[in-house]
Amino acid sequence: MMKYCYTKLLFVFLLWLISTKTFSQVDTSFRQKKIKFSDYLSLVGKNNLSYIAQKFNVNIAEAGLETAKIFPDPQLDFGWFDNGQRRMNMGYGFNSGISWTLELGGKRKARIDLAKSETELNKFLLQDYFRNLRANATLDYLAALQNRLLLEVTLNSYKSMNDLAKSDSIRSKLGAITKVDAKQSKLEAGTMLNNVFLMEAQWKASLANLSQQLGARQTDSLFAPLGDFSGFNRNFSLTELILTAKNNRADLLAALQNKYVSQNLIKLAKANRVMDLALGTGITYASYDRNIIAPTPSFTQINAGISIPLKFSNNHPGELKAAYYNSLQIEVQYQQIELQIQNEVKQAYYHYSSAQKQVQQFHTGLLDEAKAILDGKTYSYQRGEINLLEVLIAQRTYNEVQQNYYQTLYNYSAALVELERAAGIWDINF
Structure with missing residues (x-):
């Protein structure tokens, strides 16, 4: 009877030991x-x-x-001109202007x-x-x-x-x-x-x-x-x-x-x-013209205008x-x-x-x-x-x-x- 009890206890211990070792293979780290x-x-x-x-x-x-x-951005223009006849003293000048597109429709x-x-x-x-x-x-x-x-x-x-x-x-x-x-x-x-x-x-x-x-x-x-x-x-x-x-x-x-x-x-x-309209205004200045044939004093010119596009693309x-x-x-x-x-x-x-x-x-x-x-x-x-x-x-x-x-x-x-x-x-x- 005592031998049977020892055998049973040994069996349970071995089962627990092997089972624990096996489950340690599962990664839970x-x-x-x-x-x-x-x-x-x-x-x-x-x-x-x-x-x-x-x-x-x-x-x-x-x-x-x-x-x-x-809104559309305005456009500012600057220009300078020289008549190119220095011997005849034809003079020079500059112009400036601003334009802006007026959207319609x-x-x-x-x-x-x-x-x-x-x-x-x-x-x-x-x-x-x-x-x-x-x-x-x-x-x-x-x-x-x-x-x-x-x-x-x-x-x-x-x-x-x-x-x-x-x-x-x-x-x-x-x-x-x-x-x-x-x-x-x-x-x-x-x-x-x-x-x-x-x-x-x-x-x-x-x-x-x-x-x-x-x-x-x-x-x-x-x-x-x-x-x-x-x-x-x-x-x-x-x-x-x-x-x-x-x-x-x-x-x-x-x-x-x-x-x-x-x-x-x-x-x-x-x-x-x-169609949109382009509104513009500007100023032109021309220097004194000393040409002996047709001398001209300096002058300043102001202008304004409207630009109308031709909408052929509407066809x-x-x-x-x-x-x-x-x-x-x-x-x-x-x-x-x-x-x-x-x-x-x-x-x-x-x-x-x-x-x-x-x-x-x-x-x-x-x-x-x-x-x-x-x-x-x-x-x-x-x-x-x-x-x-x-x-x-x-x-x-x-x-x-x-x-x-x-x-x-x-x-x-x-x-x-x-x-x-x-x-x-x-x-x-x-």
Whole structure:
């Protein structure tokens, strides 16, 4: 009896020692910064480099508005002349003048209206960019959560199989099972360890995506998300979602604003066909002419005038035609975007409803049943009632059920993100 107790204690100690040594192979040395979803999304809006770059489009458009307000610059002319007959004392002189283009037809107002509409268009485009950035950043956050859970599943499965393999190694030495069974369980444990390393790499890669979304440049640490997949259950009406999308989607508002831009382009093209006037005034001074034949005293001459261009270019209204056809094109594009949004909402709604049903299916006890079967098979194997193959089948089934469960939870949460992206709403927080 005492010998049996010593053997059992030795078995437990060896199992713990080998298991600890094996798990030390998993890299957990990097520094993790835990971050909540609300804090993460707030930092994305502040630090995402692509979003910051997009904001400059609004600044550029506002600078264009300032440019549109500028009046034409006046032109100042200076000249000097010498009659070139020094022997005959014909004299010399100089002239100066200033001219300015007077724009007619409301060109300046048309330019300002166009620049204003383009500024508003860029603001809507920026809103739409953030709509997609927010959804994509959330999907990256959810993917990191999913990969962490899948790593835990793989790690736990490996732990169970590794414990079983070490147990079989000792049992084989004691003659309780054959060496083939011990080698088989050790082989399965090694295969699972490779899967652990693979899932570990995928998890770290998803954490690196979070750092990119946050504009973080640290190389010695990664952001690790907090939270789970609860809180994604919603009830929606498809009709209300489509109506909300048509009212809220920034890309549709941008398409509508683009119609105003095209109308202002037509107004500017029409204004450009109106001729402008050039107003000018100047002064000319001629020195005293000492020529003995026709001596002339010095004099100063003041002049003013109007220059009227001949708009022969109006016979070729290419700019006006291009603006007109551009307006027609944008009108069709607006209708296409409106139809596309309606289709996106429908598809996202159907995917979300399907994912919702799949999650409910797992809540009927599939996980508990798979775990109970695995525990039962493992217990029977340890008592010598079944072979190792039945345990491996039960282990793989349990792994697949867990992986499918977490994949379904991710699909469910991702479907909600896509649905709210399509509808132009946002209430996700977990």
